[in-house]
Amino acid sequence: MLERIRIVLIGTSHPGNIGATARAMHNMGLADLALVAPRCEVITADSVSRASGADALVHDARVVDSLEQAVTDCTLVVGASARSRTLPWPMITPRELGERLPAELATPEARIALVFGREDSGLSNAELQRCHAHVHIPTNPDFSSLNLAAAVQVLAYECRLAWLAQTQTQTQTQNKPGPAQDDEEEAQPLASHEELEHYFAHLERALITIGFHDPAKPRQLMARLRRVILRSRPERMELNILRGILSATEKAAGGQALGARESEPELQQEHDTHQGQKPAQD
Amino acid sequence: MLERIRIVLIGTSHPGNIGATARAMHNMGLADLALVAPRCEVITADSVSRASGADALVHDARVVDSLEQAVTDCTLVVGASARSRTLPWPMITPRELGERLPAELATPEARIALVFGREDSGLSNAELQRCHAHVHIPTNPDFSSLNLAAAVQVLAYECRLAWLAQTQTQTQTQNKPGPAQDDEEEAQPLASHEELEHYFAHLERALITIGFHDPAKPRQLMARLRRVILRSRPERMELNILRGILSATEKAAGGQALGARESEPELQQEHDTHQGQKPAQD
Numbered sequence: 001m002l003e004r005i006r007i008v009l010i011g012t013s014h015p016g017n018i019g020a021t022a023r024a025m026h027n028m029g030l031a032d033l034a035l036v037a038p039r040c041e042v043i044t045a046d047s048v049s050r051a052s053g054a055d056a057l058v059h060d061a062r063v064v065d066s067l068e069q070a071v072t073d074c075t076l077v078v079g080a081s082a083r084s085r086t087l088p089w090p091m092i093t094p095r096e097l098g099e100r101l102p103a104e105l106a107t108p109e110a111r112i113a114l115v116f117g118r119e120d121s122g123l124s125n126a127e128l129q130r131c132h133a134h135v136h137i138p139t140n141p142d143f144s145s146l147n148l149a150a151a152v153q154v155l156a157y158e159c160r161l162a163w164l165a166q167t168q169t170q171t172q173t174q175n176k177p178g179p180a181q182d183d184e185e186e187a188q189p190l191a192s193h194e195e196l197e198h199y200f201a202h203l204e205r206a207l208i209t210i211g212f213h214d215p216a217k218p219r220q221l222m223a224r225l226r227r228v229i230l231r232s233r234p235e236r237m238e239l240n241i242l243r244g245i246l247s248a249t250e251k252a253a254g255g256q257a258l259g260a261r262e263s264e265p266e267l268q269q270e271h272d273t274h275q276g277q278k279p280a281q282d
Numbered sequence: 283m284l285e286r287i288r289i290v291l292i293g294t295s296h297p298g299n300i301g302a303t304a305r306a307m308h309n310m311g312l313a314d315l316a317l318v319a320p321r322c323e324v325i326t327a328d329s330v331s332r333a334s335g336a337d338a339l340v341h342d343a344r345v346v347d348s349l350e351q352a353v354t355d356c357t358l359v360v361g362a363s364a365r366s367r368t369l370p371w372p373m374i375t376p377r378e379l380g381e382r383l384p385a386e387l388a389t390p391e392a393r394i395a396l397v398f399g400r401e402d403s404g405l406s407n408a409e410l411q412r413c414h415a416h417v418h419i420p421t422n423p424d425f426s427s428l429n430l431a432a433a434v435q436v437l438a439y440e441c442r443l444a445w446l447a448q449t450q451t452q453t454q455t456q457n458k459p460g461p462a463q464d465d466e467e468e469a470q471p472l473a474s475h476e477e478l479e480h481y482f483a484h485l486e487r488a489l490i491t492i493g494f495h496d497p498a499k500p501r502q503l504m505a506r507l508r509r510v511i512l513r514s515r516p517e518r519m520e521l522n523i524l525r526g527i528l529s530a531t532e533k534a535a536g537g538q539a540l541g542a543r544e545s546e547p548e549l550q551q552e553h554d555t556h557q558g559q560k561p562a563q564d
Contacts, residue, residue, distance in 0.1 A: 023432075027422055027425055027426070027427075027428050027432070028422060029421075029422040050429075052429065053425065053427075054425060137439070138443065138446055139311075140311040140442075143308045143336060144309070145335075146306075147305060147332075147334065150302075150306055150309070150432065153432045153435050157376075157419070157420075157436050160421075161420065164420055209534070210527075210530045210531050210533070211533075211534060212526065212527055212530035224519075227520075228514050228520045229514070231514045233513070237506075238506060238510045241503070241506055241510075244494065245489065245494055248489075248492045249492050249494075249535070251492070251493075252492035252493060252531075
């Protein structure tokens with residue numbers, strides 16, 4: 001279970017924090033570290049010293065350019081966040097995160113990413129909105145900014161406790177004479193982060209096509225739709241249905257939208273602008 | 283409660299660890315730090331920098347010569363320890379420590395000390411035997427030595443959780459007749475059952491309009507869509523957005539659908555049949 005939990009650090013400034021994160025991870029049995037656009041050298045005397053023997057994790061860390069790349073295969077993406085944001089998002093405690101792990105990692109292809117932001121400014125709203133849920137470590141409201149590696153330590157600790165609890169339960173179950181809860185609902189594979197992002201990109205295009213969404217006046221529309229869909233944790237098959245609806249919508253709107261474009265050239269322009277932005281958003 | 287929990291560091295070698303401990307404590311609402319025979323300068327650039335704003339705790343730390351002096355007024359002394367020692371001692375987990383705190387601190391004069399040893403060698407047997415109990419943070423057996431401040435972070439986090447749980451229990455007892463969880467995120471009204479049913483009826487009509495759904499061959503489509511949407515527990519406002527999308531879809535599909543009806547009268551018939559069913563579904 002623990003080997004399928006990834007720690008993702010975005011825009012880290014201090015090599016020491018990367019080393020201390022590696023140590024905290026290794027202490028708790030985590031091994032998968034991804035660094036998104038670090039703002040410092042990764043392998044330095046400071047990072048190796050603070051890793052204190054866990055520097056293999058620093059050397060093996062995958063360095064990527066974007067959050068997308070770091071979490072593309074993940075079925076659950078949880079962002080570490082301060083409590084209040086303009087748009088409330090499903091918020092869990094570290095303990096609840098631990099409690100959810102066994103179910104979230106029930107299928108072999110399931111992967112979880114725990115995402116941590118910059119030392120000075122945390123995660124951006126755009127980054128937070130790519131997450132299925134936010135986890136908030138309870139802190140003193142007068143002094144709430146945890147050190148990065150300390151935050152990783154707390155969540156990694158909860159992951160280890162959850163793993164230990166599961167291991168104990170399994171041992172107990174195995175020792176029971178009868179067959180265990182075999183009749184549980186067969187777990188369907190969840191949509192991956194990448195599949196969800198393709199869906200949201202498709203959704204945005206379709207909403208523009210039907211004239212419901214104006215990227216020039218976004219008004220948090222996409223953020224709100226992300227929230228309601230991500231909260232549902234769609235299965236892959238469900239997402240395929242939702243994408244099928246979008247394709248049918250675009251097809252049905254085809255003639256009408258074409259007419260609209262001819263009479264409203266500025267709409268077409270906005271549409272183009274959006275398409276141009278798409279690769280950057282993906 | 284938290285103000286009566288003291289962190290005691292014995293023989294610390296690195297000023298940075300003292301600063302990082304102060305930060306972890308202040309983050310979790312602890313304030314009482316005692317340093318027993320530190321083997322380094324206490325107030326240095328490194329300790330102040332790692333305290334990151336919590337350096338008042340470093341400045342206020344009581345520096346004493348012996349563990350005795352640090353814990354003399356404490357009613358419970360718990361030593362952080364690796365698991366196995368020659369002489370087995372009452373051993374608790376960090377979680378059990380948290381669970382015991384309310385009872386242990388029930389009287390106003392009660393004080394708890396959490397004692398942490400040297401970076402290189404931990405607590406001596408003599409020191410461990412001055413403790414009422416030992417607390418062991420679960421770790422990877424292949425890499426079990428936590429950073430000092432990381433160990434403080436984990437125990438301080440459990441203290442804070444215990445304090446929060448107690449505070450909530452007290453608040454709930456006090457406020458019993460009144461509205462619950464007032465400090466929760468401002469709850470948005472969820473969509474009612476009736477609103478959801480109107481949405482699903484509207485969804486079905488729109489899917490027929492865009493040619494995605496054939497009520498004569500339903501294939502569990504509506505059931506699957508119900509499941510994914512209901513799982514999300516939409517707020518009223520979110521449901522309004524989703525209904526807005528349906529209206530825009532129908533409008534955009536208008537011309538196209540009209541064309542389709544003219545060329546495919548049997549589709550129109552199905553559409554009519556569906557409309558006829560609608561009141562029964564509502």
